[in-house]
Amino acid sequence: MKSTSNRDVLSSKPIAPISSWRALIIGILLAVALFHLFPLLKLKNPDIAENRVLASAPELPKNPNDWSALPAKLDSYVMDNFPLRDFLISGLNFFRYKLGYSGTSRIIVGQHGWLFYDDGTHLSIISGSLMLDDTSIDYWVKGFQQRAEYLKRKGMKFYFMVAPVKEDIYPEHRPEWMPANRTTTEIDKIISAAKSAGYDQIVDPRAALLTEKYNQKLYDEYDTHWTGLGAYIGYRQLMTRMAQDFPDMAPLPISAFKPLSPSSSEQPRDLSLMLGIADFVPHNRVTFAGVLTHDPNKTTFLSDNHSWVAPQILHTDAKTGKTLLLLRDSFTTELLPFLKAHFDTIIMAHLQDGFFRKDLIEKYKPDAVAIVIIETGTRHTMSLIPELDKN
Template sequence: MVRTPTKILLVCLLILMWFPMAEMNLCIFKEYEYSENRELAKEPELKAELSALRRFPKDCESFIGDHLGFRCSLIRLNNILRVNLLGVSPVPSVVMGRDSWLFYRSEVFPDGFTFNDHCGLIPLSETELDALRERIEWNHELFSRNGIFYIVVIVPNKNTIYGEFLPESIVRNGNPTRLEQFSEYMRNHSRVKVMDLRRALLNAKKLHPIYYKTDSHWNDFGAYTGYREIIEELSRVFPGVRPISIENEKVSVRRTSPGGDLAQMLLMDDLIDEDLSTAFEIQPDTGGRKLAKLFFRHDSFGDGLYRYFYPHFQKVVGAAPFVPFNYDRILAERPEVVLHVFAERYITLALHDDFFYEGAP
């Protein structure tokens, strides 16, 4: 005869097994919500087709796996426990660094190269370096013939600037990174300048934080540092262009909430504050020369640059990243400057025609 405690245990077990399925259909409780940047499995349809019947069990499994009651809350709880108790990241694309720093492992998606490149595991060949040089020079010549000044700017990965906070398991093998290779190759084999912001950002880092602790991007002061380098380069071609100054040269570092994109990937952005947000006032009137139009192609690192460029141009035309922009459109816009800003992890994408514009050779 089954004892009462055993019966109670069995009933509780059945309730635990049944409750998520019931919640999936009834939606009684408010669920923690987050976006997975993918399309969730749709409810399968049972069709009188052999292929559909064979696929139906797997489709059901996928649907239940994506929509099971309390799924998001349970994933979040698992993340909180693993991060706070074990000090490990439950998300492959997020690396737990020292002193609570978070880093982005972009290879997981894939979304360019960060740690494989940082460790020197994927150096560029001489052929690839020369192909990159040819692409940059071809673009430079094309724009120059039409009176357009063309600038390519590479923003270092966060791990390049704050490598001291990487976990001990991330070890460089002594080989140069792709950015190191490419910058040196362009200096030695080309008259076209590609702006590598490493030195400027490493110097600025001594003054104030320049990247977020819980995000993969630079903060406002990091973006301002990159902007000043770009404007100084522009001033060599357009005399009278002067950079915006920081009012009273005062930069404050503060804690803000929620955390950045890496904290969001952990589903903990409301629990992990950002310690390295920077705040400062700028003097928008530079008193210098104002140019007509900027055609600005950028990835997410360029988002923080717009407010600095507006005082220098009568119009700024933005181009979305990874969507081809064509030469005809640029000519129609008649910009004085074409600026292309992208992160270090995307260097090899410059080998692809549509990274610059449609119709490249």
């Protein structure tokens, strides 16, 4: 019997025809050419907001450590800057979105195409599965009491407004794994405990929003924040409470304010931008807030930072003689146009710089101090401040 050598076995394997290799090489060259020639088409990149700075080209290494770090820096630069990147991200994320899931950990796709922001708690505060214990709620109320009493001694009023998240107002659009109906949350317990302690300055517009949500578009699928119509309801609730202390502060009818018509690229749409699908879905909401927070000629910035989060003073034409210190987050963007009608001066500071600004209170002596914060951020706001008890 004739044996078969390894050489015979190897020689018996089929060899790809030259035409196949030629096709592979041509395919690779075409792919490389496509990546380099695509920018010449000058197509508009999809709108994406990744909330980070993309990697820049690394500098020429100057020492051994720089050389060892160079490969990783080059990888990051190539990944962040290769042609077609934005198109591939947007296209893939839109495909995922249509299948009902997200391409980023910060966004959750709910039912009926609604998007929700995940702050790291996976919507557990609104589902009721994450809740402050009774001791923590008692401390929160003590912190509120401390601030209210400090301002009362100075002849100032104190208000706190909860800006509801849309998964609380529209439970029917939540992800299927969330409770289908609204349930008791820590915010309910906090407000109840504060009222029991004798404080009614916490403005909770949720009931009013729930009543009106079937008549108007108060939130939409593709942004975290309330629309201008939703913000108007919040404003109406806040000024109704303020009017108990300032009788001339009653809320104005919505007809007193003019809605704007921003271009599609200026529409509030933070969630669709984060996901990279903003160019593929419709954006249509009523807004009263422009791109600029306020007329620059009537704005005094209190630092070198001139962004929307910067501490600043807005000088309005209200002619009421009243000053407001507004400690706020992004939900106040839509609220601000309404408040300008009631205060000559609005001093604004973002909550990222502190949940209570004793320095601004002492310097500017406002008539009222208001904190407006997203519902799920309420738990973080009322830590005790020892120096408040000394004034």
